[in-house]
Amino acid sequence: MNTSNVATWFEIPAVDLARAVRFYETVFAIRLIQEPCPSGMTMAVFPADGEAVRGCLIQHEAYKPGADGTVVYLNGGDDLSAPLARAEEAGARIVVPKTLITPEIGYFAQFIDSEGNRVGLYSMR
Template structure:
């Protein structure tokens, strides 16, 4: 993302949706929300993912369907099953480091440290909020 196209800080910048049937999911989301889905998948580096991710967009929303095994689907984060893939909202932030400091000061916990996505696509991190929800953050630098 170029700086001129960054979403405002604190708004969604990425959404991962775990699915077991990619074609069914693409049909559902293109029908319900008119999301534009890539016809081809890309290899996934994510734990629990079977093999590919399929990107989607809708206006300023960007994300991917992540194919996972049936036993990796969960509706909410479960610390007893950390390899399972919940729906994961990811928020655009100015600084991952500073945001994680605030998360921890308010009772949250680090889940995945700052990680380079590669290809100039920025960095992400994940945390568990004060209520036990898994959330993601993203920043260009």
């Protein structure tokens, strides 16, 4: 187990999984992998290499999207401005624009996704 990461898995709730998949595939210019799940859940997994933190979009009656509570920060790449702009074009509402934390730590931004979740982006530039 890679103990250098506190986070190991994340789940972003979706009311409409197909809509959420389109949104995140557009924002990150990637393809999510839909996987079967037990208990009537449906999920689409974000691609990840090696021991990277993995996660998914998940749809189930027990999962409710929301803008209050825990915020997951996703990798904004070399400069989070690009995925943030694509998020806005895909219908996201920007709630925190690209903001410098410190020069040593980098930048963050937050948006409300297609499902109503508050999601963050992080990058060094």
